[in-house]
Amino acid sequence: MATVTVRNLPAEVHRALRVRAATHGRNTEAEIRDILEWAVRPPKRLRLSSVISVCVA
Secondary structure (H helix, E strand, C coil): CCCCCCCCCCHHHHHHHHHHHHHCCCCHHHHHHHHHHHHHCCCCCCCHHHHHHHHHC
């Protein structure tokens, strides 16, 4: 696994990350991993054909 260092992170961003992590019941590092993974690998998008077939049925 790779290691990433983030420099010059504003204090208010770090504080918001800690609060968000606590809200989700995990530590700040786990929260950052989750945010990064979601950013680069978002949940699968719905296909238009799937939406249309549900609306027509």
